[in-house]
Amino acid sequence: MDKVTTIEEAAAHVPDGATVAIGGLSMNSAPMAMVRELVRQAKRDLTVVGIVAGMPVDWLIAGGCVKTVVSGLVSFEGLGLAPNFRAMVQAGTVGIEEYSEHLLICRLQAQAYNLPFMPTKAGLGTDVLALHPDTLRQEVDPTTGEHYVACTRLPVDVALVHAHAADMRGNVRVEPKLLWMDSEIVNAAALTIATVERVVPSREFTDAPERTTYPRFMIDAVVEAPYGAFPTSLFPAYGHRSAFFDDYSAAARDAKAFQAFFAERVVGPPTWRDFLDVNGGAGALLDIARRTA
Amino acid sequence: MTTPVPGYDCTVDELMVVTFSRAMSNDTLAFNGAVSFIPVCGYLLARRTHAPELVWAASSIAIDADPATIPESTLSDGLWDGASMLSNSPFDFWTYAQGARYNTFAFRGAQMDAFGNVNNTVIGPYNAPKVRLPGGGGMADLGAMIPRIFLWSSTHNARTFVERLDFRSGMGWGDGGDHRERLGMPGGPQLCITNLCVFDFEPTTKRMRLASLHPGVSVEDVRASTGFEIVVPAGEIPLTAAPTAEELRILRTEVDPTNARHREF
Numbered sequence: 001m002d003k004v005t006t007i008e009e010a011a012a013h014v015p016d017g018a019t020v021a022i023g024g025l026s027m028n029s030a031p032m033a034m035v036r037e038l039v040r041q042a043k044r045d046l047t048v049v050g051i052v053a054g055m056p057v058d059w060l061i062a063g064g065c066v067k068t069v070v071s072g073l074v075s076f077e078g079l080g081l082a083p084n085f086r087a088m089v090q091a092g093t094v095g096i097e098e099y100s101e102h103l104l105i106c107r108l109q110a111q112a113y114n115l116p117f118m119p120t121k122a123g124l125g126t127d128v129l130a131l132h133p134d135t136l137r138q139e140v141d142p143t144t145g146e147h148y149v150a151c152t153r154l155p156v157d158v159a160l161v162h163a164h165a166a167d168m169r170g171n172v173r174v175e176p177k178l179l180w181m182d183s184e185i186v187n188a189a190a191l192t193i194a195t196v197e198r199v200v201p202s203r204e205f206t207d208a209p210e211r212t213t214y215p216r217f218m219i220d221a222v223v224e225a226p227y228g229a230f231p232t233s234l235f236p237a238y239g240h241r242s243a244f245f246d247d248y249s250a251a252a253r254d255a256k257a258f259q260a261f262f263a264e265r266v267v268g269p270p271t272w273r274d275f276l277d278v279n280g281g282a283g284a285l286l287d288i289a290r291r292t293a
Numbered sequence: 294m295t296t297p298v299p300g301y302d303c304t305v306d307e308l309m310v311v312t313f314s315r316a317m318s319n320d321t322l323a324f325n326g327a328v329s330f331i332p333v334c335g336y337l338l339a340r341r342t343h344a345p346e347l348v349w350a351a352s353s354i355a356i357d358a359d360p361a362t363i364p365e366s367t368l369s370d371g372l373w374d375g376a377s378m379l380s381n382s383p384f385d386f387w388t389y390a391q392g393a394r395y396n397t398f399a400f401r402g403a404q405m406d407a408f409g410n411v412n413n414t415v416i417g418p419y420n421a422p423k424v425r426l427p428g429g430g431g432m433a434d435l436g437a438m439i440p441r442i443f444l445w446s447s448t449h450n451a452r453t454f455v456e457r458l459d460f461r462s463g464m465g466w467g468d469g470g471d472h473r474e475r476l477g478m479p480g481g482p483q484l485c486i487t488n489l490c491v492f493d494f495e496p497t498t499k500r501m502r503l504a505s506l507h508p509g510v511s512v513e514d515v516r517a518s519t520g521f522e523i524v525v526p527a528g529e530i531p532l533t534a535a536p537t538a539e540e541l542r543i544l545r546t547e548v549d550p551t552n553a554r555h556r557e558f
Contacts, residue, residue: 028369071428072428072431075328077367086424096425101431105383124464126461159366183381236492
């Protein structure tokens with residue numbers, strides 16, 4: 001079965017109103033090419049799960065795609081706050097379900113392992129628990145007397161991840177393996193779309209099966225998207241593109257300027273290759289490819 | 294820009310890094326989160342001076358990393374050069390964290406209270422915030438799991454150090470007293486290192502207590518810049534110890550030659 005498809009076809013698997021989990025961590029490994037396509041297809045009312053996220057969540061919010069963000073953190077780190085996330089959540093236009101990193105991992109693990117809940121000590125004593133009486137329960141183990149938080153299942157309709165390589169059958173390689181929480185969202189999701197730097201012959205997987213990260217039965221669609229995490233990084237191939245973050249944040253100081261920026265620099269370019277060209281092209285890619293293995 | 298410390302041959306950021314570094318030891322097993330330049334510099338300095346066995350996982354991922362310079366993001370791969378292992382999040386990092394192998398973590402918040410609890414979620418009411426902040430990230434998790442918590446702030450004022458948090462994103466000593474113990478949490482906040490002074494925590498109430506003053510800062514200055522009642526021990530408050538020339542040389546030329554730490558000021 002050939003799972004390789006176009007980015008347009010793959011994005012069509014995401015219905016309006018779906019719960020979509022976004023891979024990556026902060027400024028690293030986010031599936032930006034696929035996120036851009038969701039914006040281009042004007043998806044609506046998505047519940048977006050981003051455990052520790054930034055730019056992808058901000059793009060989806062700017063594109064009007066988001067009903068609710070489920071997250072532990074959304075920022076551009078030292079490069080600033082995520083402007084649309086901040087403005088829209090502050091205004092109440094976009095909902096927020098505030099968790100923490102490990103509480104979300106545990107909810108995804110409960111879903112992945114098909115268990116009613118996953119226990120953790122995360123969140124004890126904080127105000128996070130009171131926000132979620134239906135999904136987080138503070139309990140005491142009757143045998144040991146230990147306090148824990150029972151994190152209930154978090155069902156995910158579609159997981160989006162970006163990785164280094166895949167074959168046409170849907171085997172996927174992240175090199176080095178599983179740096180972030182991507183495995184948790186893939187394992188919790190009913191359907192996973194992987195964008196990859198390169199589609200390679202299956203022989204490359206069978207020659208080195210110990211390097212496979214996701215087996216083919218966990219992956220539903222594969223899209224080749226070189227530099228598909230831009231402007232976030234994909235270790236060790238390329239770093240994040242600071243200039244894009246800076247330009248984005250600068251434009252966001254003015255609503256009109258941002259609209260123009262978002263149209264020209266993000267949504268407008270017809271293909272991913274066009275997007276890369278508009279955002280610095282070969283020079284920018286050379287600049288971030290400082291760590292080519 | 295960072296300000297010179299009167300009478301010391303260093304700036305405030307350097308004094309904070311050195312103070313942080315000296316609180317580390319050979320049995321420190323640490324990791325770092327986002328925008329954590331002072332702790333990252335502190336771990337690297339400690340490892341190059343008095344604590345060569347200290348373990349530090351850069352970005353919580355790259356164990357034993359030894360970067361030539363510190364990049365603009367402390368969660369990015371520019372910090373990972375020289376690592377002996379790249380660990381993965383769910384099965385390595387969270388095992389070592391909740392499994393009480395890692396013992397040291399530093400965080401800070403847009404707001405902090407007298408018990409070392411932190412807020413990085415909202416300013417104002419949760420449902421109608423004046424300012425929506427990025428969120429607590431792993432604070433709610435690690436505050437509960439890690440026994441030696443260190444806090445720092447480069448903005449010591451009454452807006453940061455508040456009587457009551459608008460949201461408790463991360464647990465320090467909670468409501469004080471034995472709150473952590475009752476919840477089965479190990480240890481708790483040890484020090485809070487600011488641009489004005491160093492606090493430790495009064496052993497019974499677990500409230501911030503003035504441990505030392507940076508040169509040129511008075512007890513009254515600290516009181517005026519703190520939105521809660523601080524514990525001031527009887528007698529003279531010592532000065533925060535001066536960095537040695539060797540510590541400053543290593544910090545400036547080996548640990549952070551590009552002054553990444555200034556991003557926090």
